[in-house]
Amino acid sequence: MAQNKASHALLSGAGFREVGRRERYGHIDGDWRDVILMERRSAIAGGAGLPTKSCG
DSSP, rough: OOOOOHHHHHHHHHTEEEEEEEEEEEEETTTTEEEEEEOOOOOSSSOOOOOOOOOO
C-alpha cells in the first residue's frame, strides 16, 4: 500500500481503482517511494464497462 493511506482511502471511496504501481519511483528524505496509478472510468463517456473501446 502507498505511504499516504488517507489519500488512497479517499480516492477509493470516490470510485477510483488502482491500475498500476511504479516501485521505488521517487526518492524523498532518504527513502524510496512507490507511486500508485489510479483511475475512475466515466459512466457517461464511454460507458460503464471495460474496455471502453474495441480494438480491431
